[in-house]
Amino acid sequence: MSTSVHPPQPSQPQPTAGGIAPHPLDNPAWAALTGPHLRFAERVGLAARYRADVSPITALADPADPRAWADLAALVGPGNLTSVGGEITPPSADWRIEESGRLVQLVDTALRAEPDPEAVRLGAADVPEMLDLVARTRPGPFLPRTVELGGYLGIRQDGRLIAMAGERVRPPGWTEISAVCTDPEHRGRGLATRLVRAVAAGIRERGDTPFLHTAGTNTGAIRLYESIGFTLRQTSSFHLLRTPGAPPA
Structure with a gap:
């Protein structure tokens, strides 16, 4: 294996009928769980997570979509803890934020x-x-x-x-x-x-x-x-x- 100083340039997001496709790193867990890591995924509609003994990471297709939150509730079950990344606003006060922090990518x-x-x-x-x-x-x-x-x-x-x-x-x-x-x-x-x-x-x-x-x-x-x-x-x-x-x- 040879030393590599300059990283390969990944392909850029491609235009779609509705505009530019989102970058994979804007929602990396969703892109992984619906792509290369599909075999580790548990999914209900617009919500997905890694299997419980693999990783606690959970993902929503679109945190602004109330349907994704409903699917997450069905996936995780009532009264349980789950992690969600990104700038989010839970659809109701019934979702309790227990902890929050900032993440650098x-x-x-x-x-x-x-x-x-x-x-x-x-x-x-x-x-x-x-x-x-x-x-x-x-x-x-x-x-x-x-x-x-x-x-x-x-x-x-x-x-x-x-x-x-x-x-x-x-x-x-x-x-x-x-x-x-x-x-x-x-x-x-x-x-x-x-x-x-x-x-x-x-x-x-x-x-x-x-x-x-x-x-x-x-x-x-x-x-x-x-x-x-x-x-x-x-x-x-x-x-x-x-x-x-x-x-x-």
Whole structure:
């Protein structure tokens, strides 16, 4: 696998009868769940989500469409929690927003993507260690089958997993780098940057462009990603909501 400095240029949204088609990264989870990640999807009409042991990510075809919210309520069930991204206005007060935050989306524009000689492929057998590392570092949601969403790489020291990164949401032409984390005792060695470059090399090799998300409050991570070749594309909101009604007894 050769080093790649300049990312491939993804195809631009194409005109449709009603105008320009939305960019896949404007609603990446929906684009993934109705495209490359269809096999992981549960869907009711205009709402979709990843299977419960894969990822907590949920998506609406159009957050401004009340029909999508009705489909989401049917998909998730009454009185349950679900995550929804984007600038949203729930259709009624029966939807309770439990938590909200800001999310930053960055895209690869000048990343030096290259394999790492110490990085090892992680799979199902490594999940217990991966879950332990995630529990100690809190990079974001990672569940028992998240590893199936794409390639995950790790670095071990004396046989112990001390850093990892991998792939999550995959809209057409793009792949999200996620679960970037390093054991607190081994930070400051550039392990996360090395793994991001290595994961990006695999993404580039199959013709996709890397992107990633981080919390808007995580200014250190934003500065790091921008310094290695990512560019801020957009800032949006994410919300944890409770669906209307009471759950069954």
